[in-house]
Amino acid sequence: MYIYADVVLVVNFIMNSIILAVTAYAAGISFRWYRLFLAALAGGMYVLIGIFPELKILYGTAGKLIVSVALILAAFGRRPVKITIMLVGIFFIVSFALGGATLGWLYFIQSESPYWSDSNIQISWKTLAVGSAVAVTLLVFLARRMLSSMFRRKTFYRAKIEYDGRCEEIVGMMDTGNGLYSLLGRKPVVLLAWQSALNLVGSQVASYLTANSSEAWLARLDECKDSVWLARVEIIPCQSVGGKSMLLGFRPDSITVMTEEGLAYTSEVLIGLYDGVFGNGSDCQALLHPALITSFNTTKEAGVCALPGR
Structure with a gap:
C-alpha cells in the first residue's frame, strides 16, 4: 500500500480550513486567516502521524480530543472556558456533518450498489468538493440558526x-x-x-x-x-x-x-x-x-x- 504524504497533507489542509472557517462563522466570531491556516496545516500534519505505529496513542479518543482543543486554541486564540468548549463542540459537529455530507453525496451519485462485489468506494476531488459544498451550505443556513438561540437568552x-x-x-x-x-x-x-x-x-x-x-x-x-x-x-x-x-x-x-x-x-x-x-x-x-x-x-x-x- 502506498501513501502519498503530500496528497494527504493538501486534502486535510483544505478540509481543516473549511471546518475551522465554518466553525467560526457558526459561532459568530472573528478570526485571523493566517492563524486559521496554520492550525489547518497542523491538523494535516497530525493525520500523517498515523503512518508511525509507535505514535498510535495519539490516534486514540483522548489524543484526538486533545488535538482538537489545541487546533481551536491555535486558530482562534485563548478565550473564556465556556467559549472554548462551545467552539470545540461546534468543531466536532461541523466535522461530522462535513464527513457525512461527503459520504452521503458519494452514495447519492453512485449508480451501483455498494454491496456488489466489484463495487468500491472511490472519492475523487470532484466528489470531495461537491460534498464539502453541500455540507457548508447546510451548516451555514441551519447550524448558525440553532446556535443563535444560545445568545438570545441575554439580548x-x-x-x-x-x-x-x-x-x-x-x-x-x-x-x-x-x-x-x-x-x-x-x-x-x-x-x-x-x-x-x-x-x-x-x-x-x-x-x-x-x-x-x-x-x-x-x-x-x-x-x-x-x-x-x-x-x-x-x-x-x-x-x-x-x-x-x-x-x-x-x-x-x-x-x-x-x-x-x-x-x-x-x-x-x-x-x-x-x-x-x-x-x-x-x-x-x-x-x-x-x-x-x-x-x-x-x-x-x-x-x-x-x-x-x-
Missing part, C-alpha cells in the same frame, strides 16, 4: 465607546444576525444610532451629520472639517431589504461590553452610523456584533470611563 448589554478622549455609554442589543465586517482588517461592525454618536465624535462632525441627510453623508464628506475623524472613516457595504447599500463608519479607540464574565474590551471594531431606531419602545441605541463577546478576553477592570450603573 441587551451595557457598553461604552471611546473616541479621541470622549466616552459614550450606550445600551446595545446583541444581534446574532449581524455578520457585518469591515473591508480592511475584517473588524466586526457595531451599528450605532447616529444621534448617540453626536457627543462622541465632536462638534464639527456632529454639525456635519446634523446638517445633512443620511443619504448624503457619503457624498458630502468633503464638507466635514474634522481631519482626525475623516482619517478614521471607512465605507461599510451591507445588504438591506431593498438591495445592497453603503453605510458610513469610523474606527473608535475602543469599545467595552459588560458581560456576566466581566468586561469584554477591544480596539478592533468599526462603528457604523445608522439612521433608524433599534427595538421598538426600548432604550436600545446599537446593534452589537456577536464577535465582541466571543472573540476577546474579558477583564474585571472598567478602565477610564465607568459603565452605566457602576
